[in-house]
Amino acid sequence: MHTVVVVALPDTIIFDLATPIETFGRARLPDGRPAYRVLVCGTEPVVRAGPLRLGVDVGLEALERADTVVVPGRIHPEQETPAPAIAALRAAAADGTRIASICVGAFTLAEAGLLDGLRATTHWLAADALAKRYPSIDVDPETLYIDNGQILTSAGAAAGLDLCLHLVRRDHGVAVAADTSRLSVAPLHRDGGQAQFIxxxxxxxxxxxxxxxxxxxxxxxxxxxxxxxxxxxxxxxxxxxxxxxxxxxxxxxxxxxxxxxxxxxxxxxxxxxxxxxxxxxxxxxxxxxxxxxxxxxxxxxxxxxxxxxxxxxxxx
The missing domain is CATH 1.10.10.60 (Homeodomain-like)
Incomplete structure (x- = not known):
């Protein structure tokens, strides 16, 4: 079974964290079996998420057995990411693991050097800051998500759902993705991009x-x-x-x-x-x-x- 590991970093944005958990967790194959195994890992047993504290069952070693890693945004993306998380992401990328970010989670991927030379997106309000901080990245603030093959990025909030549905479609085809989108009460594809929200x-x-x-x-x-x-x-x-x-x-x-x-x-x-x-x-x-x-x-x-x-x- 395809294993998705969602990384809960300090001050994670709870919406970004919940989106992949719910989307991949509810996806079903045509015979009714779960399409994904979803794990949440953290740098510490208890992770701060705005006004909440979240307990996680596994540590960063879960990335070693992940097929897909999802990195949610952080409330303060400009702050340094814990070094163990950066090292784990780099190791996962070197092993060929697919890695995706939601919203300002792109800053974490950039900090790990995973977006160098790539086209990437993030929340439109943070796009200029990402481009200035990491000039080697081709930042596109007008699209909902960008698929570079192994590395993917998405814009803010609801665009994370767009990205997750895109990955379901990529992994299991349109029928499974369409069923997942109906469970999410969301369109499988939205017209336009992030540009209409700027x-x-x-x-x-x-x-x-x-x-x-x-x-x-x-x-x-x-x-x-x-x-x-x-x-x-x-x-x-x-x-x-x-x-x-x-x-x-x-x-x-x-x-x-x-x-x-x-x-x-x-x-x-x-x-x-x-x-x-x-x-x-x-x-x-x-x-x-x-x-x-x-x-x-x-x-x-x-x-x-x-x-x-x-x-x-x-x-x-």
Whole structure:
């Protein structure tokens, strides 16, 4: 039987820990037999998990007999992982064991050197920190999960369930995965990626030099703006404005403006019944077709699909 070992590290996120336990633990083969044996191991007999204390029955030696290892996220992913856990993960990887992370569990895999040179994902709020801390990793903040074969990573919370269902499908086929998804009351595959959940260019972006012009863009994004208009509002040249934006935001002024408009459109899709034409006009896009194209490029889904996901059906 395929053995899945979930690693309970200090300050583990309980949701991330429970997801693989429940998903793999409830998966059944067509003849009714369990599809997986699930173990939870820890660095210590009692592991802190936010407001809870969890007792674990086995230690890190369980990784030696694992077919798949799952590493949940930690509440403080920036803190150093216990050295025995890093050593055990490296040894498991060297033995060819499949290793997957959920949410900011990617930081633990990165610390162990298991993501070097690979494309990986994590919760979108932590993606920049992961990329800056580990520049050898190709961090993709817009996808729900990434399968590199032996090493897999997933985005935050519910994306861990997406990853687990993907592994069930990979191990036992679509029928078993579909049955597992029904038990989880979750779709076997979700449209779009993590991009639709990202809060773009928030008005609270911290920047000492750009704060006035960022606030100005926030208030005037619905107007027909050119780069020169933004430079005038910032009381600087276009060249200087471009340099400051790239240095502090990683974007051009017009890219930032587009992100603000997308965020405003998301808010209207979530809170109003306005049609696409009205929303496009109200947030500053030149045409509905331009809005649809840029919205899909930014979020990975259409405006209609976004509204359905984040607002649902009236009366549902």
């Amino acid at each position: 809060l773009r260019n928030p008005p609270t972006f911290q920047s000492a030099t750009l704060e006035p012009v960022l606030l100005w863009i926030e208030e005037n994004a619905h107007h027909d703006l050119a780069l020169a208009d933004i430079a005038d509002a910032a009381h600087t040249s276009v060249r200087t404005l471009n340099r400051r934006f790239h240095q502090e935001t990683g974007q051009s002024p017009m890219q930032w403006l587009g992100g603000v408009r997308i965020r405003h459109a998301q808010e209207l899709l979530e809170t109003t019944d306005y049609g696409v034409e009205r929303i496009a006009r109200q947030v500053g896009f030149p045409s509905p077709s331009n809005f649809r194209a840029l919205f899909r490029r930014a979020t990975g889904v259409t405006p209609h699909a976004y509204r359905t996901t984040f607002r649902g059906r009236p009366g549902a």
